[in-house]
Amino acid sequence: MDAQGRGRADDVDPADQWVLNPNTGEYELRPPAPAPQSGVPSPRRPSSSETGTPARRRTGASGRPRSEAPGRAAPAPRRRRGAPEEPLPGRRGRRPAKKAAKGKKALLWTGGAMAFLLVAGSGAAYFYIEHLNGNIASLSDDGASTGGFEKDEAINILLIGTDKRTGAGNESYGDAGSVGHADTTILLHVSKDRSNATALSIPRDLIVDIPDCPTTQEDGSQKVIPGTPQARFNTSLGQDGRTPSCTMRTVTELTGVKPDNFMVADFNAVKTLTTAVGGVEVCLGKDIDDPDSHLKLSKGMHTIEGEQALAFVRTRHSVGFGGDLSRIGLQQQFLSALMRKLKSNDTLTSPSKMLDLAEAGTKALTVDSQLDSIGKLKDLGLELGKLNTKNLTFTTIPVIDNPAEKVKTTVVLNESTAPQVFEMIRNDVSFTAVKQQKKKEAAAVAARLKGTKAPASEVRVRILNGGAVAGSAQETLSWLQNAEGVTKSENDGNAPSELAKTTLEYAPDQAAQARRLAAVMGLPGSAMKPGESVQNDQGLPAMTLTLGKDFKGAGVSLTAPSKAPAGVDRSTADKVECAE
Numbered sequence: 001m002d003a004q005g006r007g008r009a010d011d012v013d014p015a016d017q018w019v020l021n022p023n024t025g026e027y028e029l030r031p032p033a034p035a036p037q038s039g040v041p042s043p044r045r046p047s048s049s050e051t052g053t054p055a056r057r058r059t060g061a062s063g064r065p066r067s068e069a070p071g072r073a074a075p076a077p078r079r080r081r082g083a084p085e086e087p088l089p090g091r092r093g094r095r096p097a098k099k100a101a102k103g104k105k106a107l108l109w110t111g112g113a114m115a116f117l118l119v120a121g122s123g124a125a126y127f128y129i130e131h132l133n134g135n136i137a138s139l140s141d142d143g144a145s146t147g148g149f150e151k152d153e154a155i156n157i158l159l160i161g162t163d164k165r166t167g168a169g170n171e172s173y174g175d176a177g178s179v180g181h182a183d184t185t186i187l188l189h190v191s192k193d194r195s196n197a198t199a200l201s202i203p204r205d206l207i208v209d210i211p212d213c214p215t216t217q218e219d220g221s222q223k224v225i226p227g228t229p230q231a232r233f234n235t236s237l238g239q240d241g242r243t244p245s246c247t248m249r250t251v252t253e254l255t256g257v258k259p260d261n262f263m264v265a266d267f268n269a270v271k272t273l274t275t276a277v278g279g280v281e282v283c284l285g286k287d288i289d290d291p292d293s294h295l296k297l298s299k300g301m302h303t304i305e306g307e308q309a310l311a312f313v314r315t316r317h318s319v320g321f322g323g324d325l326s327r328i329g330l331q332q333q334f335l336s337a338l339m340r341k342l343k344s345n346d347t348l349t350s351p352s353k354m355l356d357l358a359e360a361g362t363k364a365l366t367v368d369s370q371l372d373s374i375g376k377l378k379d380l381g382l383e384l385g386k387l388n389t390k391n392l393t394f395t396t397i398p399v400i401d402n403p404a405e406k407v408k409t410t411v412v413l414n415e416s417t418a419p420q421v422f423e424m425i426r427n428d429v430s431f432t433a434v435k436q437q438k439k440k441e442a443a444a445v446a447a448r449l450k451g452t453k454a455p456a457s458e459v460r461v462r463i464l465n466g467g468a469v470a471g472s473a474q475e476t477l478s479w480l481q482n483a484e485g486v487t488k489s490e491n492d493g494n495a496p497s498e499l500a501k502t503t504l505e506y507a508p509d510q511a512a513q514a515r516r517l518a519a520v521m522g523l524p525g526s527a528m529k530p531g532e533s534v535q536n537d538q539g540l541p542a543m544t545l546t547l548g549k550d551f552k553g554a555g556v557s558l559t560a561p562s563k564a565p566a567g568v569d570r571s572t573a574d575k576v577e578c579a580e
Helices: 102-110 118-127 130-135 244-255 267-276 306-314 324-342 351-364 374-384 418-426 439-447 472-483 508-521
Strands: 018-021 026-029 137-139 155-162 182-190 197-202 207-210 213-216 222-225 228-232 261-265 280-284 288-290 295-297 300-304 366-368 392-396 399-401 411-413 460-465 488-494 503-506 528-530 541-547 570-572
Touching: 130 351, 155 244, 155 374, 182 244, 182 324, 197 244, 197 324, 197 418, 207 244, 213 244, 244 261, 244 366, 244 418, 261 267, 267 306, 267 351, 280 324, 295 306, 300 306, 306 324, 324 392, 460 472, 460 508, 472 488, 472 541, 503 508, 508 528, 508 541
Parallel strands: 137 366, 155 261, 197 392, 460 488, 460 541, 503 528
Antiparallel strands: 018 026, 155 182, 182 197, 207 228, 213 222, 261 366, 280 300, 288 295, 392 570, 399 411, 503 541
């Protein structure tokens, strides 16, 4: 495409069109040259007459139609090689800017591009123009999300790949009339400190209870789509008019994790993103010739893009046991390869690839209304870009064959391991061994549980309800006195404010009592808060146990698992694995 259509020509380096604004830390277009230049047009959308379908109108988060981005002035002409550098308008008389080091330049170019899969392409819009906003389609979250990710909290993004066959060349794949089910779904959890992340794949054939789903219709009205008990997970999208917000609600019901945002992509996303980065490298442990997915590759390493990349992520009959679970493993391998390519210098130092990613990513996405802007996508991309790929773990919800079926076509939760996986994500526990920046502090917290423990009969504690279910304080008091022998305990009503986590505050000379009560109740070291004692009804010093919103009931441990359960398959994004 010519320079007018894309803002660059073959002999013009796109990097020369941008300058770093030292006040904002972001790149901006160079001021226009004095001579008249043609403007850069906004992205052109096909008209209804070209596509044969009514043109889709994009709206912002407020629901109001969004105006097209204004045209941008073309960049100043690029100087010839070897010619002295001319000062930019408004900068005459200043000394030439110091050339950035290669490593720093790479970081500046990356911006938000080191985000996960589709986010990566969108985050690259850090270096592009406002007109990219016009590429993004959005749908309402219908109140199913947390209201959007926050920079100082853990992040949970629901990534959905549909089996809708829209787009050139895609009608030949499988069911051409599909309404667009949730064919590939990943719950991406990024830790609060951004040191690690877990990409949890949800099998499409998993039997779940789909809840009632309030859904915004095309005319803006609301409709509640009735839920379906014991249904395939993939029908949480598309079936009966369900939107991604219904998939969100289903995931929350299933895992206990409420997603912050969703992103949806169809077949074209795989093709356009892999082409934008120049292909990704994958490994096969055997020859594959799958007529259903159209994948034909020999054993060994291959660089794939476009149609071949789509065939790779769709193949299932030729790998593993030939089912959806085997394909999930293949898709995780592909996503790891794409992550490595996105974070490689080959991509990060290539302005043309970054611009292609910006275009491809924004066109490939349908997001919730909380993400319907380049600014929000950039912010999310920058958060995800802090992650090291070696600490991004891919895993799948533990499942077993559905025992109710003679011919095994669906799966159900493995109740012995799946709850532990969900609890690890809810409690922000890493699936990988990560070097924690606060290792000494963590050791000190764990040390609070170590040491002698006082007899239960010597433990004096007052109990407050700080956000638990009504009646929890009295329930805990009865359990401690009658079942555990903590007779010197009392119910002191409601706490002055609610707490997210249960805490136990104690004075230094009550540490042995605190360790005993922590052992009885299954409290983690982080719940132990050295502080001061209070006087109980008898005027004696007592500890204070405040039951937070995480309290699950008397006798139920609050200690989260510290590692993944045995038998849960997982892999990390920094390692190359060969599909068998």
